[in-house]
Amino acid sequence: MIEVVERGAVRELRLARPPANALSPELMAALTAALARAAAEASAPAPAAGERVAALVLSGSPGMFSAGLDVPYLLTLDRAGIHVMWRNLYGLLRTLAASPLPVVAAITGHSPAGGAVLAIHCDARVMADGDFRIGLNEVRVGLPLPPVILAAMRRLVGPRQAERMSVSGALVSPAEAARIGLVDEVVPPDQVVERAAAIAAELAALPREAMAATRRLARADLVALYDDAGGQGAAADEIEAVLDSWFSVEAQTTMRGLVERLARKRAGGAGGG
Amino acid sequence: MIEVVERGAVRELRLARPPANALSPELMAALTAALARAAAEASAPAPAAGERVAALVLSGSPGMFSAGLDVPYLLTLDRAGIHVMWRNLYGLLRTLAASPLPVVAAITGHSPAGGAVLAIHCDARVMADGDFRIGLNEVRVGLPLPPVILAAMRRLVGPRQAERMSVSGALVSPAEAARIGLVDEVVPPDQVVERAAAIAAELAALPREAMAATRRLARADLVALYDDAGGQGAAADEIEAVLDSWFSVEAQTTMRGLVERLARKRAGGAGGG
Amino acid sequence: MIEVVERGAVRELRLARPPANALSPELMAALTAALARAAAEASAPAPAAGERVAALVLSGSPGMFSAGLDVPYLLTLDRAGIHVMWRNLYGLLRTLAASPLPVVAAITGHSPAGGAVLAIHCDARVMADGDFRIGLNEVRVGLPLPPVILAAMRRLVGPRQAERMSVSGALVSPAEAARIGLVDEVVPPDQVVERAAAIAAELAALPREAMAATRRLARADLVALYDDAGGQGAAADEIEAVLDSWFSVEAQTTMRGLVERLARKRAGGAGGG
Numbered sequence: 001m002i003e004v005v006e007r008g009a010v011r012e013l014r015l016a017r018p019p020a021n022a023l024s025p026e027l028m029a030a031l032t033a034a035l036a037r038a039a040a041e042a043s044a045p046a047p048a049a050g051e052r053v054a055a056l057v058l059s060g061s062p063g064m065f066s067a068g069l070d071v072p073y074l075l076t077l078d079r080a081g082i083h084v085m086w087r088n089l090y091g092l093l094r095t096l097a098a099s100p101l102p103v104v105a106a107i108t109g110h111s112p113a114g115g116a117v118l119a120i121h122c123d124a125r126v127m128a129d130g131d132f133r134i135g136l137n138e139v140r141v142g143l144p145l146p147p148v149i150l151a152a153m154r155r156l157v158g159p160r161q162a163e164r165m166s167v168s169g170a171l172v173s174p175a176e177a178a179r180i181g182l183v184d185e186v187v188p189p190d191q192v193v194e195r196a197a198a199i200a201a202e203l204a205a206l207p208r209e210a211m212a213a214t215r216r217l218a219r220a221d222l223v224a225l226y227d228d229a230g231g232q233g234a235a236a237d238e239i240e241a242v243l244d245s246w247f248s249v250e251a252q253t254t255m256r257g258l259v260e261r262l263a264r265k266r267a268g269g270a271g272g273g
Numbered sequence: 274m275i276e277v278v279e280r281g282a283v284r285e286l287r288l289a290r291p292p293a294n295a296l297s298p299e300l301m302a303a304l305t306a307a308l309a310r311a312a313a314e315a316s317a318p319a320p321a322a323g324e325r326v327a328a329l330v331l332s333g334s335p336g337m338f339s340a341g342l343d344v345p346y347l348l349t350l351d352r353a354g355i356h357v358m359w360r361n362l363y364g365l366l367r368t369l370a371a372s373p374l375p376v377v378a379a380i381t382g383h384s385p386a387g388g389a390v391l392a393i394h395c396d397a398r399v400m401a402d403g404d405f406r407i408g409l410n411e412v413r414v415g416l417p418l419p420p421v422i423l424a425a426m427r428r429l430v431g432p433r434q435a436e437r438m439s440v441s442g443a444l445v446s447p448a449e450a451a452r453i454g455l456v457d458e459v460v461p462p463d464q465v466v467e468r469a470a471a472i473a474a475e476l477a478a479l480p481r482e483a484m485a486a487t488r489r490l491a492r493a494d495l496v497a498l499y500d501d502a503g504g505q506g507a508a509a510d511e512i513e514a515v516l517d518s519w520f521s522v523e524a525q526t527t528m529r530g531l532v533e534r535l536a537r538k539r540a541g542g543a544g545g546g
Numbered sequence: 547m548i549e550v551v552e553r554g555a556v557r558e559l560r561l562a563r564p565p566a567n568a569l570s571p572e573l574m575a576a577l578t579a580a581l582a583r584a585a586a587e588a589s590a591p592a593p594a595a596g597e598r599v600a601a602l603v604l605s606g607s608p609g610m611f612s613a614g615l616d617v618p619y620l621l622t623l624d625r626a627g628i629h630v631m632w633r634n635l636y637g638l639l640r641t642l643a644a645s646p647l648p649v650v651a652a653i654t655g656h657s658p659a660g661g662a663v664l665a666i667h668c669d670a671r672v673m674a675d676g677d678f679r680i681g682l683n684e685v686r687v688g689l690p691l692p693p694v695i696l697a698a699m700r701r702l703v704g705p706r707q708a709e710r711m712s713v714s715g716a717l718v719s720p721a722e723a724a725r726i727g728l729v730d731e732v733v734p735p736d737q738v739v740e741r742a743a744a745i746a747a748e749l750a751a752l753p754r755e756a757m758a759a760t761r762r763l764a765r766a767d768l769v770a771l772y773d774d775a776g777g778q779g780a781a782a783d784e785i786e787a788v789l790d791s792w793f794s795v796e797a798q799t800t801m802r803g804l805v806e807r808l809a810r811k812r813a814g815g816a817g818g819g
Contacts, residue, residue: 139479411756413752
C-alpha cells in the first residue's frame, strides 16, 4: 500500500491504494510504520551501501493524493471499530508531526478531508497544478472538524482562513490554496514529486543537528496538540466527542447519502458507457 | 434603527440611524436585541409560514457602514454614562462573537473605528469597492485601542498588521483591507449586500450541526476574549482602564477638537451651498 | 560605532562599524546605550532648543544593514565570553522590543542572521530594493535558532513561514521578504532612510499617550518573550542551551569552515586582482 522509492538521501513514500488512496486502517498502519522505519534507519549507523535516509517525500497517485477517510468501509464499523480507527489516525498524525526527518508533501492531485489533513502535518507542501481540489470539507459530509485538526490548519493559514475554510467546508483550487498558505508551491503535475524531493534534499543537506533542533522547536506546538489530545487525558475526551459526532443522525445520514450517490454514479457510468 | 429584510433563510439586519449609523446606546441595544431574537427564532420550532432564519447579514447604508461610536453625544455623558455605554458595547460584541447564527458583514461604505470593530466580530466581511475607508483609527482620536479589540483584530490579520494598523490608527482602502485580510472580498457597491447574503445562504445550507459545532470551535477564542474581559473579574478592570483613557486630557482634547472641526465644516458647508 | 542624525522629532541611529556592521560586543553595547539615551530624553522636560526626540530610525550602511554576529571575533572567545556576548544580545533585543519610542528599521542592504534579528524587533521595516538578502540563516552556519528569536519571527510572518524560513535557513530577496511579511515595504536604496523616517515621523505626530499605550499593548507579547527568557529563571536555561549549541562540534566546524572560506576568498581576491 506504500511504494518506497529511494532517491539518495531522500525517500519517497508513495500512497498506493487504488482507486483513491482512501485512508483505510491498513493504509494508516502502513504509513505509520514506514515513517517509524525511516526514523529508526536515520538514527542507526550508516548502511554499508547506499546513502542513509535523511528526508522524506509523501506522495500520492497522479491526479489523486488521497481522498481521505474510507467512508464506505467505515460506515460498516461499530463504535468500537471507529474508536480504533480514530485513535490510529491521531497516532499517524502525531507520528508525522513529530517525525525526526522532514517530510515534504507532493500533493499529486485531489486532496480533500483526510488527504489535506496529512498534508498540513508535513514540513512543506507542493501541489500539482490542474483541476484539483484541496480542503477540509468535513462539515459537508456532516462531521464537525476535530479540534486538533483545526489547530493544525490554523498554524498554517491563520485563524481567519482556518475559520472560513473549516466552517464552510471549502474545497479550493491549487492557486487559491497557495494564496492562503495552505500549500507552499504549485507546479505542473509531472514536476510535483521532483520539486518536493528537491526541497527535501535541500533540507537533508543542511547541518544536521542545527536543522533538527530548529525543526523540533518550530514544530513543538504541532506535536503538543497530540500530546494534549492524544495522551491519557484530554485526548480520550476529544476522541469521545468525535465519536459522538460520527454516530449523530446528521453525520450518518449525510455520509450514507454521499456513499449512495457515489455508488449510483458509478453504476450509471458503468451502465451508460 | 434596525431595518429587517427577510431573504429566505437569511435575514438582513440593516443599520438605519442617519446620517452615519453612529453607535448610540440605543442603536447598540437594538442590534443586540435583533441578534438575540434571531438566535431564539433559530432554535424554536419552525414557523408555520416562511423559512426559519439560519444566517444573518449585517449591513449599513449606501456609502456608510457605520461611523463608529457617536462621539458628539458621548462627550455629553459623565463617567457613569460612559461606563454603561462601554459595557453595552462589549455586550454587543460578545453577542456578535457568540452568535449561534453566522453573521456576514456587508460593509456598504466607510467603516472607521467602531464600524470596523463590528465587522471584525462577524464571520466574514464583504466590502464595497470605492473611495471608502476602514480601520481602527482610535489612536487618532486620542483613545488607546482596548485589549479585546486588538486581540480580535489580531486573529484576523495577524500580530504584525494588527500592531501596524492599530498603533498608527490607519484607515485603508478596500483593496488594502483585502490585501491584509481585514476584509475577505471587495465587490461593486450595488452587489455588496447580495454577495454577503450569498455567503450567508451557503453557510445556512450546510449540515446544520456539523457547521454549528465547527463554528463554535473556530470562534471559541474570540468569545473567550469577552468571557475573560467581560466577566466579573478581568473585564471590570479592562473597562476601568478604558474609562481612564476616555477621560484623559489627551482624549478629551482630541475628541472635542474633532467634533468642533466637524461642526464648523458642516456649518461652512451649509452656509456655502 | 553609532552615528546619530537628528531629523526633527525623529532620530536616526546609523550602524557604522565597517566593513559589515558586524555585531561585536561593543556595537551591541553602543546601540543599547543609544536606545536608552533616546528613551530618557523623550521622558525628560523638553530641551531648550530643538525638538524632543519622539521616534527612531535604525539604519545601516549603503548595501549592508548588518551582517549579524561577528563570528570571526566570537570564535576567539571561551564559554564565559560567549555567555556575556549572548546575554548582551538578549539585553539589546529586549531594549528594542520594549523601547518607549517607535523604532523603524531602514534596511539599507544585506541583513542576514543577527541583522534580520534586529529588524524583526523594530516597529516596521523598510528594505532597499536590489540584490540584497535577508533571513535567519543561523542553521546554515550550524546554529539552531534560539527560541526567543523564532517566536519574534513567528509574530511577524506566522508559524508556517517562520518554520519554513528558520528550518531551511533561507536568505530571501526584498520582494520575497515583502511577500511573506518579513519586511513591510521595499523602496529604491536611496529612499530607504527617508521612507523609514517618514513612517517614524507619522507615528511621532499621533496623540502621544494613545499611541504609546496601544504600542505597549501590541508589543507586550514580544517583550514578554524576554521577560520569560531573560529573567533569572527560564532565560538562564535558554542561554545555557544556546551556549551548548555554540560549542557543539557541528557549529564550531561549520563556523570555522565559513570563516576560512571567507578569508581565502579575500586573500584570493587580493592576490588575483
